[in-house]
Amino acid sequence: MCTTCGCSNMEGVIITDPASGAMRILTKAERDHMHAEGHPGHPHAHTAIYAPAHTHPHTHEAVVEAIPAALHGTTIALEQEILSKNRRIAERNRGWLSSRGVLALNLVSSPGSGKTSLLERTLRDLRGRVTMSVIEGDQETMNDAERIRATGCKAIQINTGKGCHLEAEIVGEALAALDAPADSVVMIENVGNLVCPALFDLGERAKIVILSVTEGDDKPLKYPHMFHASELMLINKMDLLPYVDFDVERCIANARQVNPNIQALRVSATTGAGMEDWYHWLQDLLHSSQMGRLVHSAV
Amino acid sequence: MHELSITRNVVAIVSEHAQQRKVLRVTLEVGELSAIMPEAIRFCFDICTQGTPLEGARLDIMQTPGSATCRDCGAEFALHDILARCVCGGTHLVRRGGDELNIKEMEVA
Ligand SMILES: [Zn+2]
Numbered sequence: 001m002c003t004t005c006g007c008s009n010m011e012g013v014i015i016t017d018p019a020s021g022a023m024r025i026l027t028k029a030e031r032d033h034m035h036a037e038g039h040p041g042h043p044h045a046h047t048a049i050y051a052p053a054h055t056h057p058h059t060h061e062a063v064v065e066a067i068p069a070a071l072h073g074t075t076i077a078l079e080q081e082i083l084s085k086n087r088r089i090a091e092r093n094r095g096w097l098s099s100r101g102v103l104a105l106n107l108v109s110s111p112g113s114g115k116t117s118l119l120e121r122t123l124r125d126l127r128g129r130v131t132m133s134v135i136e137g138d139q140e141t142m143n144d145a146e147r148i149r150a151t152g153c154k155a156i157q158i159n160t161g162k163g164c165h166l167e168a169e170i171v172g173e174a175l176a177a178l179d180a181p182a183d184s185v186v187m188i189e190n191v192g193n194l195v196c197p198a199l200f201d202l203g204e205r206a207k208i209v210i211l212s213v214t215e216g217d218d219k220p221l222k223y224p225h226m227f228h229a230s231e232l233m234l235i236n237k238m239d240l241l242p243y244v245d246f247d248v249e250r251c252i253a254n255a256r257q258v259n260p261n262i263q264a265l266r267v268s269a270t271t272g273a274g275m276e277d278w279y280h281w282l283q284d285l286l287h288s289s290q291m292g293r294l295v296h297s298a299v
Numbered sequence: 300m301h302e303l304s305i306t307r308n309v310v311a312i313v314s315e316h317a318q319q320r321k322v323l324r325v326t327l328e329v330g331e332l333s334a335i336m337p338e339a340i341r342f343c344f345d346i347c348t349q350g351t352p353l354e355g356a357r358l359d360i361m362q363t364p365g366s367a368t369c370r371d372c373g374a375e376f377a378l379h380d381i382l383a384r385c386v387c388g389g390t391h392l393v394r395r396g397g398d399e400l401n402i403k404e405m406e407v408a
Contacts, residue, residue, distance in 0.1 A: 074323070075406045076316060082308045082327075082400045165301060196301035199334055224381045225334040258381060260370075260391045 013170055014159040017177060018145045086200055090168035093175060093203025097186070101293040103286050104175075104186040106204035108226060110219075111192035113212045114236045116144045118269040119187055123151040125272075126279060130286065131184035135174045137166045137191045144189065154178065165196035168203055183290055185282065194223035205289060206230070212237040213244050217251035224258040232263045234278060239268040302339035305400065306347045313405050317352040324406040326359040332381050332397030337362065365397020 016023045081087065097104050109115045123132055134155040136145040145157035156174045158166065171188060180186050188204060190197045198207075209230040211219055214237055220227040227233065233255050235248060252264045265281065267274035313325055329335050337360045348354045365378040371389030378397055384390050 074408065075404055077404045078312070078316065078402045079404075080312055080402045082305055082312070082402060085308065163304075165304075167304070195334065196304075199301050199305075221382060228381065257384075257390045 013161060013163065014157075015170070015174055015177060016142065016145070016157040016159070018142060018149050018155060018157060083199070086168045089172055090201035090203040093168055093172050094205075096172075096175065097203060097205075098289070098293060100180070101183045101290050102180050102186055103184075103289045104188060104202070104204045105282075105285075106188045106190055106197070106202055106207045107210060108190045108194065108197045108207055108230065109192060109210040110194050110215065113192070113210045113215065114269055115189060115192070115210045116147055118210060118234065118236055118267070119189060120147055120151055121269045121272065121275065122187075122278070122282075123148065123153045125275060126282075127152065129279075130283065131181055133178050133180045133184065133186055135166075135171060135178060135186060135188045137189055139163070139191060154180075160191055164191055164193050165200050166190050166202055167200050171202045183286075185286060194219070194226045198223075198225040198229045205285065206232065208232045208234060210234045210236055211251070213241050213246040213248070215246075217247045218254060220251065220255035220258055227255045227262060228259045230259070230262060232265065232281060235264060235266045236269060238266045238273055239271045302335060303343045303347070305335060306340055306343035309344075309402060310347045310351055310353055312402060314352050316405065317407055320352065320407040322353045322356045322405055322407055324357040324359065325353065326361065326403040326405070328361050328363055328399050328401040328403050330365060330397040330399040331362050331379050332365045332394070333400055335400060361403065363397070363399055366395050367392040368395075 014023060014025050093104075107115055107119065119134065123134070126132065132153055134145075134148045134153060136148060136155050136157045137160060138144055138157065139160055139162065142157055142159075145155045148155040156178045158170055158174055160166065160170075166188065175186070178186065188202060194209075207226075207230040209226055209232070211233060213235060216222075220233075233252075235251065238248075241248070248266060255262050255264060263281070265274060265277045267278055269275070309325065309327065313322055327340070329337055329340070340360065341358060344353075344358050348356060366375065367378040367383075367385075368375050369385035369387060369389045370391035370393060372385060372387040374385055374387065376385070378392070378394060383392075385392065
């Protein structure tokens with residue numbers, strides 16, 4: 001588990017559009033207002049630094065529906081999911097994404113897996129084939145968003161400060177700032193950490209875990225929750241396989257022990273080997289989500 | 300550390316229900332397969348409750364197992380560990396539960 005972080009009430013989270021330099025630091029008071037209760041369905045303006053400012057109506061669900069509490073003297077039965085708020089906002093993100101036919105993928109890994117390089121190559125190779133934009137989560141720096149932007153792709157940076165994972169609420173804000181076009185793909189690059197992001201649904205279609213051959217083939221057993229939550233494992237840096245002690249077959253077997261349905265692809269973002277398989281996986285999923293939207297709108 | 304985030308959610312939800320009353324006890328249900336360490340929650344609880352109606356409250360954590368059905372032999376059993384195998388050696392398990400993260404109840408003065 002990560003011991004360095006002290007996440008995550010979103011206070012101090014920074015959302016930046018590197019293209020314009022527009023930056024917004026979320027304060028506690030602002031977050032509390034944005035999702036305050038008791039005034040459902042009202043229109044309000046977001047403090048928009050992203051031009052143009054927009055006003056739109058939307059509802060705030062009450063955090064507590066009709067207080068499910070039965071009083072027994074001084075004991076109050078709650079039966080409330082601790083992460084219900086995140087889950088509800090994630091569902092709202094998912095609805096917003098699917099209504100636009102946007103496929104969102106949550107990329108997770110430990111630090112140093114080559115996730116950003118893999119994403120850069122993907123954006124370059126698929127240019128003209130798939131429209132993509134990126135939400136870049138990082139604790140402190142803007143470096144990754146700048147690398148993404150160098151590919152010509154739109155990126156929004158979320159700096160979580162001490163936060164060790166992204167949460168649905170902040171991703172919802174970043175999605176609004178990103179304003180991805182219909183039928184496109186949004187790649188959400190989560191904070192490098194194989195523990196905490198497993199627990200937080202962002203509203204994505206799938207989690208993709210990236211593991212490099214320099215890490216150790218037992219990683220799926222050390223971080224089982226993340227591999228259990230992911231649909232696809234990309235084994236990266238395959239070009240380095242001759243130089244490291246890493247058994248690809250054993251790694252896949254370990255991952256399937258915690259998630260029998262996980263798919264696995266061997267890639268190298270450096271040489272490009274295996275990358276076409278990943279692109280096919282991505283495009284198949286994009287087509288199926290578009291089909292889903294067409295069927296949905298035809299009904 | 301996601302336990303801190305989890306604990307902050309607990310404090311926020313319980314404080315809201317407490318409506319200014321002092322909270323004496325909070326009972327959580329944490330599934331054994333939930334990737335949450337009860338000890339980390341306890342550690343965070345002391346920090347996160349300071350200056351709130353939960354300060355000094357007792358924290359009870361009930362750990363609940365999941366259950367699994369083995370796809371290979373059909374056996375059903377309680378699942379205490381995400382890496383557990385069936386007695387037949389099967390690893391293709393269909394999991395149910397064990398990932399609960401709930402506030403069961405609270406006691407106010
Ligand atoms: Zn069995």
